[in-house]
Amino acid sequence: MNIAIFGASGATGALLTERCLFVGYNVTTLLRTPEKFPLRDRVHVIQGSPFDLAFVRPTIEGADVVLSALGANSLKKEDVLERAVPQIVAAMQQTASQPKPVRRIIVLGSAGALPTSLDKQPAWRRWLVQNILYNTLLRWPVASQISQWNDLSHSNLDWTMVMPPMLTNGPAHGSCRIDGEALPRNGSRISRADVADFMMRQIDNPQWIKKGVYISW
């Protein structure tokens, strides 16, 4: 299996890369600074920016599945997903006429991407998360995730957007609640390790194709 990974140098991206290598997949990553990436010798590295189609195109070339754990390095307005996801979608769509088009993409999103995400929360929690987090503190990351959702859902790709609440760095629990409609009730966190495991399971699972899926402890 050939896997292209965007955001491999990030906290979740590194876990995805480790898991892909562990099961014997060939990994191609697009990195800004390969020298900082500890797994660089075990993957095929393309150096460049995900904002530039010239680098994105060779990264996805020949991939069976594309994974992305891209995201801004701060809570400020960085527009990482706004600039990268359209390039990834365009590069994949340009393979449509090839004998083996690159159609499958699984991305790390966020529970804040859709207005219905809090529908299963108690009223007090819905108010708190919407007003204190999504509308205020996480305003720019949420805007980026809405943009990512729009780019994917308007594409004809086989996309899946995995939408967790707050990410932690602890170990995997080995299980999580999964919901196609909204964040599970009182779901407030999940480890990056469990997110990476869930994303890996989607590589050969058609259930969430062309859908978002909420996961939470």
Ligand SMILES: NC(=O)c1ccc[n+]([C@@H]2O[C@H](COP(=O)([O-])OP(=O)(O)OC[C@H]3O[C@@H](n4cnc5c(N)ncnc54)[C@H](OP(=O)(O)O)[C@@H]3O)[C@@H](O)[C@H]2O)c1
């Ligand atoms: N933190 C949370 O609690 C939380 C909750 C739900 C969803 N999420 C979402 O999860 C995603 C990933 O989270 P994470 O903590 O695993 O990520 P992270 O450690 O911050 O990694 C971000 C990745 O994106 C890349 N990146 C950042 N800015 C870039 C730029 N300007 N150009 C090119 N690449 C850039 C980084 O590359 P470099 O190494 O080159 O910087 C890195 O590979 C984010 O989209 C976030 O919105 C986060």
